[in-house]
Amino acid sequence: MSPENTFHYALSSNNAWAGYKAHQNPHFFPKLAGGQAPEILWIGCSDSRCPETTILGMQPGDVFVHRNIANIVSPTDINTTAVIEYAVAHLKVKHIVLCGHSACGGAAGALSDGRIGGVLDTWLLPLKTVRYNHAEELDAITDEKERVIRIAQLNVEAGIKVLMNNPTIREAIAERGLEVHGVFFDIGCGRIKELGCGTAHKSSSTISGDHVVRGKHGQLVFGQDGEAEIAAAQ
Ligand SMILES: [Zn+2]
Known part of the structure; x- marks a missing residue:
């Protein structure tokens, strides 16, 4: 990456990418411009190491996305709820994927007793609740990295419960077989594994x-x- 100006590097990189994609497939951008029909709604963490389309090996147009700090699904968050509503009721995605990840800074923050500052402590409150609800299990984990991983997984399970109680999602599951998946991304090896929660646990x-x-x-x-x-x- 250019040491002088990362933003200028990013723009020239985009230019090269757009040229490569258009050369590879002249229909790629005209088709994208015609509209989107993604089959996956991805809810993940804002972490720069978890770019969903890249780690899934997919392309622009394949994944509708909502990302926030620590992939928290809160029923009162209008941002998350609006994305879900549009993806499920209008785009009619076939899968909702809620993804947590290893080495999550938000998960580590929720395990800390100190204040982070600003709005961040308020945002992480649902994760703090996960921490206190599972205090015995989490306190028994001596390895700090493993404890961060475990609370991030429990956070996905908590988020899946919120998703499974969302009225729009419940209707889509009943009417057209929408699937909801809880998954975990291991940054250390690049692989995503299913956590066995959501609609997936039935099969x-x-x-x-x-x-x-x-x-x-x-x-x-x-x-x-x-x-x-x-x-x-x-
Ligand atoms: Zn994270």
């Missing part, structure tokens, strides 16, 4: 702790050692 999405990615004709099964196997679709 078997994990096999003895392995991570399964289902396709139309088969499924990729990632073992805990990171090895992948292809199995026939059921």
Whole structure:
């Protein structure tokens, strides 16, 4: 990255990217300009290391997004709720993905007893509630990084409960099979795993702790050692 001016570097990088994409596929930008039909609503953390479209290996137009500090889903937050409403009722996405991540600064902040300052302490209150609701489990974890990971996972579970009680989402689940997924992104290895909450827990999405990615004709099964196997679709 240019040491002089990151913003100017970003603009020239964008110019190169736009040229490359247009060269690769002349229809790419005209098609994008015609409208969006994403199938995924992604709710994630604002953290710069979690750019959803990039880590999913997807493209502009594939993912509708709401990100905030520590991917907190609060029923009274009109910003999150408006994004959900538009994605579910108007764009009719097929999947809602709530993603937490390792090394989350918001999760670490909620585990701290000190004040962060400004509005941040207020914003993190739902995570503080998660902390106090699971104090016994969290206090028993001696490794600090693991404790941050665990509260971030519990935060996803709490957010999934809010999503599953959202009236628009409930209607879409009943009427057209909208799926809601709680997942966790490990920054240290780049992989996303399902947490088994949301609508996903009703179907078997994990096999003895392995991570399964289902396709139309088969499924990729990632073992805990990171090895992948292809199995026939059921
Ligand atoms: Zn975060």
